[in-house]
Amino acid sequence: MARAAQSKRRKTSTHESFLRHRGFLFLKVSTILCIGVVLAYVFQDAHPRPSGGTALGYALGTLGALLIVWLGLLGLRKRAITDGPYSLKAWVSAHVYLGLSLIVIATLHTGFHFGWNVHTLAYGLMLLVIASGAVGVWFYATLPKALSDNRGETTRKQMLAQIHALDEQIHEAAQPLARVDADIVRLSLEKTDIGGGFWRRLFGYYGDCANLRAIDQLEPALADAKGREAVALRKVEELMRRKADALALARRQIHITALLEAWLFVHVPSTFALLAALTAHIVSVFLYW
Numbered sequence: 001m002a003r004a005a006q007s008k009r010r011k012t013s014t015h016e017s018f019l020r021h022r023g024f025l026f027l028k029v030s031t032i033l034c035i036g037v038v039l040a041y042v043f044q045d046a047h048p049r050p051s052g053g054t055a056l057g058y059a060l061g062t063l064g065a066l067l068i069v070w071l072g073l074l075g076l077r078k079r080a081i082t083d084g085p086y087s088l089k090a091w092v093s094a095h096v097y098l099g100l101s102l103i104v105i106a107t108l109h110t111g112f113h114f115g116w117n118v119h120t121l122a123y124g125l126m127l128l129v130i131a132s133g134a135v136g137v138w139f140y141a142t143l144p145k146a147l148s149d150n151r152g153e154t155t156r157k158q159m160l161a162q163i164h165a166l167d168e169q170i171h172e173a174a175q176p177l178a179r180v181d182a183d184i185v186r187l188s189l190e191k192t193d194i195g196g197g198f199w200r201r202l203f204g205y206y207g208d209c210a211n212l213r214a215i216d217q218l219e220p221a222l223a224d225a226k227g228r229e230a231v232a233l234r235k236v237e238e239l240m241r242r243k244a245d246a247l248a249l250a251r252r253q254i255h256i257t258a259l260l261e262a263w264l265f266v267h268v269p270s271t272f273a274l275l276a277a278l279t280a281h282i283v284s285v286f287l288y289w
């Protein structure tokens with residue numbers, strides 16, 4: 001009994017995803033909300049036709065705007081560490097499901113009227129924020145969990161230390177080499193970029209890696225080398241191959257971390273753009289009332 005309770009607690013504490021939080025509580029809340037909104041829309045008595053300007057239109061618009069402001073506050077909530085029923089996990093769970101319900105709420109608010117105006121701009125930005133949020137959830141769900149939390153930092157430090165140690169060994173092993181061969185080693189030691197710029201980290205492309213180029217150049221050098229030179233070159237080659245494996249591992253981790261961060265570069269700025277367009281929308285409808 002006690003063990004069952006303990007294992008349940010363990011399950012709900014760390015490993016339960018925010019998507020399943022409290023038995024999909026916020027999915028249920030959101031579904032009920034959407035059903036209520038659809039029923040209100042279907043049974044309304046709108047004159048001349050359903051739009052943002054009817055009583056229900058105003059109600060849905062206000063609900064949508066309040067939801068958007070609340071969803072935007074997650075940025076502040078993320079930075080305040082607290083526990084209990086209003087834990088960050090509960091917030092994120094509510095954020096995801098109520099955020100998705102906006103598709104129904106805002107679309108029915110518009111009465112399906114769209115045009116080239118600031119109102120539809122607000123609507124389009126809202127869809128962009130929601131779509132980027134969905135991408136983020138997909139990343140969190142599919143990318144290895146260990147890399148998205150603090151343990152990722154520790155492994156990253158260990159990986160960098162390992163590459164550094166291999167560099168030292170390569171440097172050591174290269175001491176007896178002739179000048180031309182030493183230049184190949186220098187290519188690996190001095191020109192290898194572990195992470196690289198934003199796009200490189202995002203796409204995980206490292207086909208032109210200096211260490212790989214150095215390994216390629218070692219092949220013909222090894223074919224010509226004799227005696228001590230050949231022994232040293234073989235040692236260097238083995239170390240460079242180990243370095244290539246270590247680099248591949250570190251870069252995979254860097255790539256995944258970049259993916260986990262990249263969607264936020266869309267989600268957060270488009271949230272600000274949405275808030276600005278929404279303000280313009282609300283002010284303009286009241287000005288032209």
Ligand code: HEM
Pocket residue numbers: 051052053057058060061062063064065068106109110113114115117119120121122123126278281282285
């Ligand atoms: C306090 C909140 C809101 C109020 C008071 C409000 C008010 C209105 C009004 C009065 C209209 C009708 C305008 C007309 O028929 O000319 C309208 C239309 C519209 N609203 Fe809102 N709205 C609110 C929130 C939102 C939100 C959250 C969105 C989406 C992000 C949105 C997107 C639209 C769109 C796309 C239209 C249709 C524009 C068109 O006919 O071309 N509104 N809104």
Ligand code: HEM
Pocket residue numbers: 068071072073074075076078092095096097098099100102126129130131132133134135136137264267268271
């Ligand atoms: C108009 C609706 C939405 C707005 C305004 C909004 C806004 C925000 C903001 C401001 C943050 C905090 C980002 C930060 O400071 O790091 C955030 C985080 C997040 N949002 Fe949204 N969001 C919306 C809808 C959605 C939707 C529909 C989803 C999922 C389908 C979603 C998924 C997420 C996730 C997963 C996070 C990160 C939570 C974490 O880091 O633990 N968002 N959102």
